[in-house]
Amino acid sequence: MKRVVVTGAGTINSLGHSVPATLVAMREGKCGIGDLEFRDVDRLSIKIGGQVRGFEAEGRFNRQQISLYDRFTQFTLTAAKEAIDQSGLEFGGELAAKSGVVLGTAGGGVSTWDDNYRSVYEDGKNRVHPFVVPKLMNNAAASHVSMQHNLKGPSFTVSTACASSNHAMAQAFQMVRTGLAPAMVTGGSESMLCFGGVKAWEGLRVMSKDACRPFSANRNGMVQGEGAGIFVFEEYEHAHGRGADILCEVIGFAMSSDAADIVMPSKHGAARAIFGAMKDAGINPEEVGYINAHGTGTAANDKTECAAVADVFGQHADKLMMSSTKSMHxxxxxxxxxxxxxxxxxxxxDGVIAPTIGYQEPDPECAIDVVPNEARDAKVEVALSNAFAFGGLNAVLALRSV
Structure with a gap:
């Protein structure tokens, strides 16, 4: 098995249009959630979200590209450029032939679906743009990244609801670790903040009308966001040999299925994924200093996640830091x-723990240190990143400092 490291990172989200801007916002505990701005928002009962502001496609892509790129693809290409530029990799020859793209998305081109349903059903038009299908398909973003950056190796899209990105990154990690690819571009993107996208989520009755307050006793639901996060996973010797700046090492992953309920989470499925990631990484509970929680702000998720962490970590759970950045983005x-x-x-x-903002009241069922409201300086060697999706699909990644 080969060691796998992260050599590039890129993002665009409601906190910032780049990784440096996003990390500054996380350190400062800023909130990117605000009033939604799009057509027919007045017909929604949920009117807030983590919307990307100030993003103009016309300044980044030409007219032909815009006709092919849904908003989720635009976000992906923007973040992928930042990540690949930071990595310093130029994909050509054998490197290009073996390197690929694995991305996650739940909905794909939701804005394209929404616009064209309107066109056909509301406006009564009988024709749509010939590129509607290649624009809305879930693999569009992965395909355009592969074409733009000459990535000719294994490339595909994973769609497992809220765990899509973690499942995608786990697959990319495994490909590099086993020697199938020297480098992989991976991560995920989503842009569901349009009338149809929000209206669908309203039906679940899990959305907050005012704020995302994970782990707080008075939490009242989740808040949608949009954007992308893209990374370059690279084989360690390859990265070290070319003098790359290594951000961290990916050391393990695990996936599990609750096999129980389509929407209600199970602590047993979550616990098996957390424990499995540590076992795969060869680490003990005492080595983990920080967990990025799934932490949606719903009553069911937060208490279930805390119960799963308590089961896996036992007495060490009292020493863990676990925060949810969903409170911000x-x-x-x-x-x-x-x-x-x-x-x-x-x-x-950097030794900085992102906070869980909006935290107001302790919940005895969420008795873990959730780094409330303010970032914290702390030395951390190992971190976990949790993702628990509708459908009972769980994916956890383990990372180490280098």
């Missing part, structure tokens, strides 16, 4: 695990 659904991985890198590389 919202829940990016299929892209959320990728953006949240940045907080793990910040903890390992």
């Amino acid at each position: 919202g829940h990016l659904i299929g892209g959320t695990g990728a953006v949240e991985l940045l907080s793990c890198i910040m903890a390992l590389r």
Whole structure:
């Protein structure tokens, strides 16, 4: 088995249009959640979200590209460029032939679906743009990243609801670890913040109308976000040999299925994924200093996640720090695990633990140190990143500082 390291990171989300801007916002405990701005928002009962502001596609892509790129693809390409530029890799020859792209998204081109349903059903048009299908398909972003950066190796998209990014990154990690690819571009993206996307989530009755307050006793639901997080996973010797700046090492992963309920989480499934990631990484509970929680702000998720962590870590759970950055950028659904991985890198590389903002009242069922409201300086050697999805699909990544 080969060692796998992260040599590039890129993002765009409601906290910032780059990794440095996002990390500054996380350190300062800023909130990227605000009033939604799009057509027919007045018809929604949920009017807040972690919307990306100030992003103009016209300044980044030409007219032909915009006709092919849904908003989730635009976010992906923006973040991928930042990540690949930081890595310093140029994909050509054998490196290009073996390196690929594995990305996660839950909905794919939701804005394209929404716009074209309107066109056909509301406006009565009988024709849509010929590129609607290649624009809305879930693999569009992965395909365009592969084409733009000459990545000719294994490339595909994973769609497992809120665990999509973690599942995708786990697959990329495994490909590099086993020697199938020297480098992989991985992560995820989502852009569901349009009328149809939010209206669908309203039906679940799990959304907050005012704020995302994970682990706080008065939490009242999740808040959607949008954006992308993209990384370059690279074989350690390859990265070391070319003098790359290594951000952290990916050391393990695990996936599990609750096999229980389509929407209600199970602490047993979550616990098996957490324990499995540590076992795969060859680490003990005492070595883990920080967990980026799934932490959606719903009553069911937060207490279930805390119970799972308590079961796995036992007495060491009292010494853990576990925060939810969804309180700041919202829940990016299929892209959320990728953006949240940045907080793990910040903890390992910079010694800064991102806070859980909006925390107001202790919950006895969430008795773990959730780093409330303010970032914290702390030395961390090992971090975990949790993702627990509708459908009972769980994926946990383990990372180490270098």
